[in-house]
Amino acid sequence: MDRCGRPGESSSEEDLELYLTKLCSDVTLYSPKEGFFNHYMEQIDAQVSQDFLDKFGQLKSDEDRLLKTWGVKPIHTLKVQSFYRQKSREVSECRREEGNKAFQEKKNGQALVLYSQAVVRAPHDEGKSLALALANRSAVLYHMDEYHLCLTDIDLAIQAGYPPNLMYKVLDRRGQCQLQLGQYNSALLAFTAAAHALATSGLDKKKLESWKKDLSIKIHSCQGKTDAGDPAPSKTTSAILFQGSSKVLPNASSALTLNTSKDEGRYLVARGPIPAGQVLIAERPYSAVLMDDKCGSHCIHCYHRLVAPVPCPWCSGVAFCSPRCRDLALATYHRWECKFLDLLKGSGVSLNCYLALRVITQHGLPYFKKLQHRLNQPAIMPSASCRQNPNDYLSFYHLVALEESRSPRDFFQRSLLATFLLKVLQRANFFGKWDDEAGPPDKALTEDEVLVGRLILRHLQLIQFNAHELSGMAFASGKINFKKTKSVFLGLAVYPTISYCNHSCFPAVTRYFEGDKMVIVSLRPLQAGDVVAENYGPIFTHHPRQERQRKLLSRYWFRCNCEACRGDWPVYNNMVNKRVIQCHTCKSPLPQPAHNQSHVTCKECGNSTNIVQADKTLHQANKLYVAACQHMDEGHREEAISSFTSFVDIVSGLVVPPFRELHLSMQALRLLIASRGTIHTPGIPAPDASSTKQ
Numbered sequence: 001m002d003r004c005g006r007p008g009e010s011s012s013e014e015d016l017e018l019y020l021t022k023l024c025s026d027v028t029l030y031s032p033k034e035g036f037f038n039h040y041m042e043q044i045d046a047q048v049s050q051d052f053l054d055k056f057g058q059l060k061s062d063e064d065r066l067l068k069t070w071g072v073k074p075i076h077t078l079k080v081q082s083f084y085r086q087k088s089r090e091v092s093e094c095r096r097e098e099g100n101k102a103f104q105e106k107k108n109g110q111a112l113v114l115y116s117q118a119v120v121r122a123p124h125d126e127g128k129s130l131a132l133a134l135a136n137r138s139a140v141l142y143h144m145d146e147y148h149l150c151l152t153d154i155d156l157a158i159q160a161g162y163p164p165n166l167m168y169k170v171l172d173r174r175g176q177c178q179l180q181l182g183q184y185n186s187a188l189l190a191f192t193a194a195a196h197a198l199a200t201s202g203l204d205k206k207k208l209e210s211w212k213k214d215l216s217i218k219i220h221s222c223q224g225k226t227d228a229g230d231p232a233p234s235k236t237t238s239a240i241l242f243q244g245s246s247k248v249l250p251n252a253s254s255a256l257t258l259n260t261s262k263d264e265g266r267y268l269v270a271r272g273p274i275p276a277g278q279v280l281i282a283e284r285p286y287s288a289v290l291m292d293d294k295c296g297s298h299c300i301h302c303y304h305r306l307v308a309p310v311p312c313p314w315c316s317g318v319a320f321c322s323p324r325c326r327d328l329a330l331a332t333y334h335r336w337e338c339k340f341l342d343l344l345k346g347s348g349v350s351l352n353c354y355l356a357l358r359v360i361t362q363h364g365l366p367y368f369k370k371l372q373h374r375l376n377q378p379a380i381m382p383s384a385s386c387r388q389n390p391n392d393y394l395s396f397y398h399l400v401a402l403e404e405s406r407s408p409r410d411f412f413q414r415s416l417l418a419t420f421l422l423k424v425l426q427r428a429n430f431f432g433k434w435d436d437e438a439g440p441p442d443k444a445l446t447e448d449e450v451l452v453g454r455l456i457l458r459h460l461q462l463i464q465f466n467a468h469e470l471s472g473m474a475f476a477s478g479k480i481n482f483k484k485t486k487s488v489f490l491g492l493a494v495y496p497t498i499s500y501c502n503h504s505c506f507p508a509v510t511r512y513f514e515g516d517k518m519v520i521v522s523l524r525p526l527q528a529g530d531v532v533a534e535n536y537g538p539i540f541t542h543h544p545r546q547e548r549q550r551k552l553l554s555r556y557w558f559r560c561n562c563e564a565c566r567g568d569w570p571v572y573n574n575m576v577n578k579r580v581i582q583c584h585t586c587k588s589p590l591p592q593p594a595h596n597q598s599h600v601t602c603k604e605c606g607n608s609t610n611i612v613q614a615d616k617t618l619h620q621a622n623k624l625y626v627a628a629c630q631h632m633d634e635g636h637r638e639e640a641i642s643s644f645t646s647f648v649d650i651v652s653g654l655v656v657p658p659f660r661e662l663h664l665s666m667q668a669l670r671l672l673i674a675s676r677g678t679i680h681t682p683g684i685p686a687p688d689a690s691s692t693k694q
């Protein structure tokens with residue numbers, strides 16, 4: 001090992017594993033390169049003795065760890081104060097002017113961006129800049145045929161105090177939108193209100209007459225017409241669970257159940273046969289956070305891409321896709337986090353830490369005080385007699401945290417982070433009004449603060465192993481090409497039911513996203529008792545066994561013993577084009593048949609398999625493979641999925657893996673299924689789920 005603990009050439013595999021584990025653990029807490037938290041951590045590290053750490057390692061509860069850390073004087077040198085992107089009337093007005101210029105030049109896309117910046121930066125309690133920015137944006141939205149968004153902006157502009165003398169304009173625009181949407185009764189009301197508003201317009205006589213005439217024609221055109229049904233745009237299509245919902249795991253298919261073992265913990269298995277391509281779990285996150293660099297482009301509440309951002313009334317750092325998302329966020333987590341977002345960002349703490357905090361802020365203090373007596377209940381193990389509620393905090397709280405395997409240093413680092421996040425909550429008045437004058441920063445913690453602090457510490461441990469990436473898909477080139485897709489990382493989330501999926505380097509399932517909902521789909525056929533395994537990153541076709549095992553051990557703290565690891569299966573590039581037929585009874589590999597031999601006897605179970613028939617079926621299946629590849633090349637997603645899943649189902653029943661075409665098909669399925677999710681490439685329409693070959 002060198003002075004920084006990095007293993008040298010002569011280091012043992014064990015040293016390397018220890019080093020990698022520490023590195024992986026650190027990045028689940030903070031960035032080693034950015035922000036002030038790493039310097040702070042180094043300073044504290046230098047001030048605590050080995051003896052302190054040894055004693056720290058003997059502490060038995062998160063509460064003890066939190067209190068011990070709070071007692072370390074130097075931790076209170078860190079100054080926590082609100083730091084966030086503030087509103088600016090000057091910036092807002094400047095962007096609005098630029099937006100006006102772009103709009104006059106018919107550059108609608110550019111105008112929309114500039115007006116949106118004007119909206120997000122405008123103060124809510126001072127002047128008219130917000131109302132004017134919203135009203136101007138509504139005009140460009142109308143020209144872009146975004147009638148629903150235009151109507152929202154008009155409502156928001158009026159709520160923000162749009163000037164009465166200009167009111168006729170937005171009321172007229174509201175009527176125009178409603179006319180386009182076939183809402184004739186509402187349009188009639190809007191045009192009538194616009195006509196009344198002319199009285200306070202201050203327009204000269206000529207303009208007034210012209211407006212009156214125009215509005216009267218519009219009113220007349222709406223009279224006597226019946227409203228068309230409202231074709232409100234729907235954001236999601238819903239995935240349907242295979243064989244309906246499970247009674248014990250409501251977000252999972254009834255074809256799944258939960259098993260447990262000493263070495264593998266809890267894990268999902270199939271209860272009976274499941275073909276490839278079936279939806280097995282569809283789950284909204286228990287909690288989720290958006291990545292920093294997506295805050296300007298995605299709704300922080302529902303993760304949809306923003307077209308016309310609805311602002312936060314207090315900060316300019318985040319935005320929402322709708323007033324509904326805004327109100328839900330403001331009523332819960334954002335009211336506590338809003339004024340500390342830039343502090344958290346500047347600290348360099350990881351997204352895991354935001355998530356640990358979010359679980360607290362989304363519920364608020366009274367919720368935790370009320371449930372604290374339940375925290376000592378044993379871990380939930382859904383069974384016939386005990387149904388899991390994935391929205392219950394305890395389903396989150398009891399996710400695996402591997403506290404028994406943690407080093408004292410790891411516990412101390414996480415405790416330091418918990419105290420930092422606790423200080424943020426204190427300053428955000430989460431525990432009641434914070435008063436700098438009333439006491440020093442190291443003032444003894446109250447009962448409520450201890451409760452929340454120890455929960456944050458627990459979150460920091462369990463999120464390490466249970467957080468999922470929340471992502472969308474984008475086509476890398478400017479057109480639909482399933483082979484050139486890339487995953488767009490949007491944030492981090494916890495899905496309690498999906499967290500019960502253990503890992504395999506030869507995974508049984510893949511995933512896609514509908515907004516923030518994760519949908520898990522079978523990639524290959526499963527039989528009763530088969531593990532419904534996800535892949536945590538290293539897949540056998542791309543990464544050799546040693547690399548996979550190192551990654552999994554250092555990141556997830558287990559030694560993988562999946563079929564691919566046990567059999568040391570080759571990566572794609574080393575896979576020979578050989579197929580081994582399986583026994584039709586026990587699935588064991590059959591010996592190669594002699595020339596002209598039609599039946600082969602299994603050495604394991606003694607049953608005979610018709611090898612000629614198996615060859616014939618494989619030959620037929622190959623046609624499906626060719627058709628699937630063609631569908632994929634032509635951009636027919638659902639047809640390609642259907643052909644690939646049929647191929648995988650047939651081949652999995654005949655050939656022993658690894659088998660090159662099987663794995664190529666599964667890789668293609670992963671891409672195709674992922675692209676069912678949110679498509680983030682601007683200008684490219686999502687491929688239609690019901691597309692048919694033209």
Ligand SMILES: C[S@@+](CC[C@H](N)C(=O)[O-])C[C@H]1O[C@@H](n2cnc3c(N)ncnc32)[C@H](O)[C@@H]1O
Binds near residue numbers: 264465
């Ligand atoms: C998301 S959790 C999976 C559910 C977990 N087994 C439980 O009991 O809640 C991830 C953790 O499960 C364990 N795990 C996952 N896959 C495993 C496997 N194939 N073998 C052994 N342990 C595994 C590891 O401890 C890992 O950190």
